[in-house]
Amino acid sequence: MEGYLEIGQIVNTNGLKGFLKVKPLTDDITRFEKLKTIYIQKAKELIGFKIQEVKYNKQSVLLKLEGIDDITEAEKYKNFYIKISKENAVELEKNSYFIVDIIGCQVYTDENEYLGNVVDVFQTGSNDVYTLKNSEGKEILIPAIKEVIKNVDIKNKKIVIHLMDGLI
Numbered sequence: 001m002e003g004y005l006e007i008g009q010i011v012n013t014n015g016l017k018g019f020l021k022v023k024p025l026t027d028d029i030t031r032f033e034k035l036k037t038i039y040i041q042k043a044k045e046l047i048g049f050k051i052q053e054v055k056y057n058k059q060s061v062l063l064k065l066e067g068i069d070d071i072t073e074a075e076k077y078k079n080f081y082i083k084i085s086k087e088n089a090v091e092l093e094k095n096s097y098f099i100v101d102i103i104g105c106q107v108y109t110d111e112n113e114y115l116g117n118v119v120d121v122f123q124t125g126s127n128d129v130y131t132l133k134n135s136e137g138k139e140i141l142i143p144a145i146k147e148v149i150k151n152v153d154i155k156n157k158k159i160v161i162h163l164m165d166g167l168i
Contacts, residue, residue: 003085003086004039004041004046004083004084004085004086005083005084005086005089005098005100006025006081006082006083006100007024007025007026007031007032007038007082007083007084008022008023008024008025008026008032008061008081008082009022009023009025009079009080009081009082010022010040010077010078010079010080010081010082011023011060011078011079012078013071013074013075013078014057014062015071016070016071017064017069017070017071018064018065018068018069018070018071018073018074019053019055019062019063019064019074020062020063020064020065020068020074020077021057021060021061021062022060022061022062022063022082023059023060024059024060024061025081026090028090029056029059029061031090032051032054032061032063033054035051035084035088036050036051037049037050037051037084038051038063038065038082038083038084039082039083039084039085040077040080040081040082040083041080041081041082041083042077042080046083049065049066049067049068050065050066051063051064051065051066052064052065052066063082095146095152097152097154099121099128101154102118102121102130102152102154102159103118103119103120103121104117104118104157105117105118105152105154105157105158105159106157106158106159107130107132107142107158107159107160107161108158108159108160108161109160109161109162109163110150110160110161110162110163114135115132115134115140115142115161115168116132116133116134116135116138116140117132117133118130118131118132118159119131119132119133119139121144127143127144127145128143128144129141129142129143129144130142130143130144130159140168142161147162147164148161148162148163148164149161150162
């Protein structure tokens with residue numbers, strides 16, 4: 001859904017009072033404390049909920065949402081994704097992008113050779129890696145480092161890279 005960002009996935013329930021156990025999909029796990037409302041995507045529908053309480057358990061976030069008051073109700077939302085409107089998104093540093101904005105971009109070399117479209121982004125710890133799929137269906141992995149990524153134009157969904165020796 002345009003205008004929304006995924007920030008977590010409901011992976012389980014917690015306790016009997018309707019807490020949802022959430023796997024965060026954001027760099028800042030405390031991000032949930034700053035939110036008043038979240039949306040759960042159920043099929044093609046977004047359902048809004050007010051956050052009543054936020055707790056933490058290891059690398060998970062435990063959310064108590066208004067209207068979900070017991071385990072039976074909470075179980076109905078397992079495996080669904082939590083979204084926020086882009087207006088509630090955090091301010092990104094320069095040359096940082098939301099993964100959802102990178103996916104679908106067309107990638108060209110600095111010599112204007114089309115390489116493919118970004119179909120996935122995964123994080124390695126030191127840097128992100130863009131997975132491209134070219135017109136023959138072959139996957140190409142591109143490290144998202146400043147020596148390779150020369151220009152990212154989110155508005156026009158275009159990325160220009162410099163092909164270093166041995167990259168492809």
